[in-house]
Amino acid sequence: MDRLSEKGIESLRHEQYFAEWYQDHFNCTWVQTDPKSPSRVDAMIVENNTLIEIVEVKVRYNISTQTLKTQFENRLLITWDKIEAIVQLSKLLHVPGLIALYMPNTQEALLQQISTPDGILVPNIIISNTETQATINGGRATRTNAFIDMTHAVPKPL
Numbered sequence: 245m246d247r248l249s250e251k252g253i254e255s256l257r258h259e260q261y262f263a264e265w266y267q268d269h270f271n272c273t274w275v276q277t278d279p280k281s282p283s284r285v286d287a288m289i290v291e292n293n294t295l296i297e298i299v300e301v302k303v304r305y306n307i308s309t310q311t312l313k314t315q316f317e318n319r320l321l322i323t324w325d326k327i328e329a330i331v332q333l334s335k336l337l338h339v340p341g342l343i344a345l346y347m348p349n350t351q352e353a354l355l356q357q358i359s360t361p362d363g364i365l366v367p368n369i370i371i372s373n374t375e376t377q378a379t380i381n382g383g384r385a386t387r388t389n390a391f392i393d394m395t396h397a398v399p400k401p402l
Contacts, residue, residue, distance in 0.1 A: 258303045262346040262353065263287065265402050272296065284329035285341070298333055300326060300358075301344045308350040309399060319391040320345055320356075324371055327358060327390045335363025343392065346402075354397035368393040 263274040273290040277283035289297045330341035341359040357366045370391040
């Protein structure tokens with residue numbers, strides 16, 4: 245499994261750093277899903293013993309909010325399957341679904357709501373079959389991807 249590789253472990257370390265920051269910043273509890281399993285989200289956020297949101301974290305190196313805007317038209321690439329899962333879980337649990345883009349090299353994060361508690365997509369998303377890196381360890385894969393408009397994402401310096 246890719247999460248158990250050297251690069252996967254490094255990414256998980258950054259994800260855990262982000263989770264600690266998130267808990268401190270938003271005064272909530274971050275309940276991580278098992279990183280050794282193919283979970284559809286990375287965490288469930290709890291406040292006062294109540295589930296309030298689900299979060300998928302994307303750690304991206306060699307990118308900043310500036311390069312996201314200038315080189316990627318302010319769009320974050322994520323597999324469409326992942327977006328569908330977030331929307332479905334949001335609807336089933338009746339909580340918002342978020343994407344957290346964490347950029348460790350610049351210590352920046354962007355928080356983008358993906359779905360409402362009713363399972364309605366929030367941002368503008370372009371769906372396209374494209375060839376991209378297959379996993380954190382490399383390789384190539386052609387799949388259906390979502391290009392999420394991050395224009396309204398909330399920036400958070402860490």
